[in-house]
Amino acid sequence: MATTDTEVNELIKREYEYGFVTDIESDTFEPGLNEDVIARLSGIKKEPEWMLEWRLKAYRRWLEMDEPDWAHVGYPKIDYDSISYYSAPKRPEDMPQSLDEVDPELLKTYEKLGIPLHEREKLAGVAVDAVFDSVSVATTFKEPLAKAGVIFCSISEAIQDYPELVKKYLGSVVPAGDNFFAGLNSAVFSDGTFVYVPKGVRCPMELSTYFRINAANTGQFERTLIIAEDSSYVSYLEGCTAPMRDENQLHAAVVELVALDDAQIKYSTVQNWYPGDENGKGGIFNFVTKRGACIGKNSKISWTQVETGSAVTWKYPSCVLRGDNSVGEFYSVALTNNYQQADTGTKMIHLGKNTSSTIISKGISAGKSSNAYRGLVKFGPGAEGARNFTQCDSLLIGDRCGAHTFPYIESKNKSAIVEHEATTSKVSDEQMFLCRQRGIDPEQAVSMIVNGFCKEVFKELPMEFAVEAGKLLEVSLEGSVG
Amino acid sequence: MLSIKNLHASVEGKEILKGINLEIKAGEVHAIMGPNGSGKSTLSQVLAGNEAFEVTEGEVTLNGENLLELETEERAREGVFLAFQYPVEIPGVSNLQFLRTAVNALRHHRGESEMNAAEFMKLAKEVSRQVDLDPAFLKRGVNQGFSGGEKKRNEIMQALLLQPKLAILDETDSGLDIDALQVVSNGVNALRAKDRAILMVTHYQRLLNHIVPDYVHVLAGGRIVKSGGRELALELEERGYGWLGIKEEETANSSAN
Ligand SMILES: Nc1ncnc2c1ncn2[C@@H]1O[C@H](COP(=O)(O)OP(=O)(O)OP(=O)(O)O)[C@@H](O)[C@H]1O
C-alpha cells in the first residue's frame, strides 16, 4: 500500500468529479477497504488534508495489527473486505413513511418501554416532519448551550469548524495504534459527537445523543470526543434507551474523554443494540474502545454503563489518572441472555499522586449466555498514596449460563492500596417461590430481583434514565424464566 | 373453605405426605403439631404450590376451586398465604418495593387500581407498627440481615397487608422472645375473621394460650394421627407424642437430618 499523497489527492478529486453525493446508485460504497476507499470517504465529508492523512496513517498501522483473541468470547471470523465502509444517510423518501411499515416486534418493545408515539417514529427511523425533527429540537437545546459557550456538534462539523481542537485532542487518549478496533475506527470513522466545555462552565443540561438520533445516521464506526476545560462539568448520555435494531454486524466505536484541572465528566451509556434472536442468530458485534484521561489535577471521570444488547460485547471504559488527586469511576451493569456474550470491564491506570478509583461491576447472566468481567488496576511508580476499590458481583439466572471474573492488578508503587470484593449468586428457587407465593408474576419477580442487584449502579444514572434502564432489563430478561 | 382429601406428596422420589385429610371452615383456626420431620412444612409448602414437591394423589380445594391446578402465584391471588418457617432474603430489593409489588399484584387480580408509592407507604407504616416493627425495616432489603424474630414479624406484617382467605403460618412462633410472641399473637388474632381460615403449625402449646385454636391436629409420619380441641395440645405437652403410638421410624426422619 505505497500510495503517495499526490495519488491520494487525485483520487479525492476524481471522486468529486463523479458527483458522488448526487449519484443515487452509489449511495453505499462497494464492500472492501483500501486507501482509495478511505480517500473517497474523506472526500465526501470534505475533510481537510490533515484529516485524511491522519486516517491513512491509522489505516497503515491497522494493516500491521492482529485482531485480539484474548477476550472470553467466540464469534465467526470477520471479513473486513465484506463490509461497506460508507453509506450515505437515508433520504426521507427511502425511510418508512409511517409506523405501519416498521417491524411490529420493534414497535412492541417501544410500547413496553413506554416511549411516546411521536418518539417511537423517530427511533424507528420513520421520516418525520422536518419542522418537528430539527427546528424545535434545535431551539430547545442549542440556544442555552451556545449561551454557555458549550460546543455540541457532530465530529464531522467539528473537523470543519474547530480543527485546532480536534487536531490537538483526537487520538490523544486512544491513539490509532492502541488496538485493532481502535485502529480500524481511526481509519474509517463515519461520524460521531464532539463536545467542548470551556473553562469554568457547568454545562446547563445533560447532553444526549438521543437528540441527534435522526440528525445524523452515525453508522457503525462512531467517534466521540469530549473535552472539559479547567473547572468545567458535563454529563453526557449515550445511546437511547430504545433498542435500535441495525442490520450492520460490526460496531467499532471509539470514545475519548479529556478532563483538565478540576474538571468533571460523567458519561452514561445505555446500550441495547440488537442481541440476536433466542437461537443466537444475528445481532451486533460491539467492539468499543472508551477511555478518559484525567489530565488535570483534581479532575474526575465517571463511566456508568448499562449493557443489555449486542450479540458480542467487547468493551472496557477506562480512566488514565494522570493528574494528582484525580478520580476515576466505573459503574457497570452487563446483562446477557440467550446466546449473548459479553467481555467487559475497565482499566484504571493510576499515574498521579493520591489518585483514586472505584469499580462497581454487576454481571447478570441468563439463558445460555456468557458474561465476563475483565479489569485492570495499575499503579505507576509515581502513584503515591493511590487507592482502588473494586466490587464485582455476578448473578446467575438458571444453570446453563456462565460468569467469569478476571481481575488484574499491577503495582509499581508500594504505598498504593487495593481492595477487591467479588461475589457470585443465583436467583434461587426459594426467592422465586417467595415472590410467587405473594402473587408476583415470575417474570416480574426476576426483574425485581435483578433490579435490586443493580441498585448501586442505577443510582449513578440520571433519574429518568434509571427508570428506563430498569424497564430495559425487564424487556431483555423476557423468556429467561421457566 | 379448605378441603384436603387423601393428599400424597413426595420430594425427590421420597413420599412425605401419606394421605392427609383435613377440612377447615371459614372463621376457624386449626393448629397442627407433630414431631420434627413429620411433614408439617411439606404440607404448608404443597398447599402454597412449591414445585419442589410432587403431588402424587389426592385433592385440595379452596372454596370449591381445585387448588392443585393453579400456579403458585395464582393460588396467592386466590387468597392463599404462607408465612415461611425460614423466610429467604432478597438482597437489594427493598421490603417496601417487594410488598407494594405483591399488594398491587393482588389488587390487579381483583380489578382494583394500583396503589401509588405514597398511599402504600402510609398503609405499610401502619401495619409495621401493628407488629412492632420499626418502619425503617421497610427500607431494608427483604429479610436482609433481619434477626430470626424480625423475620417472623415481617411475615405477619405481610399477612396483615395481603389479607388472605387462607393463612398458613409455619412455626411463626418459634424463635420469638416473650414480648415478640405477644406481638405476633396479637397480629394473628387480628387476622382472625369469619371469612378467613388459619392453619397454624406450632410446636408449643404456649402459643395456643394466646391464639386459641378451634381444632388441634397431630401430624406424624405424613398422616394426621389425632385430632381434637385445644385440650389436645395440653395433653401433648404433658405426655409427649409417645402415647399416640407413633412408631420410632416415623419420627426417625428428624434424627436423620
Ligand atoms: N427438598 C427436600 N429434599 C429432601 N427431603 C426433604 C425436602 N423437604 C423436606 N424433606 C424431608 O421431608 C420430611 C418432612 O419435612 P418437613 O420440613 O415437612 O417436616 P416438619 O414437620 O416441618 O419438621 P420441623 O418440625 O422440623 O419443621 C423430612 O424428613 C425432610 O427431611
Ligand SMILES: [Mg+2]
Ligand atoms: Mg417445618
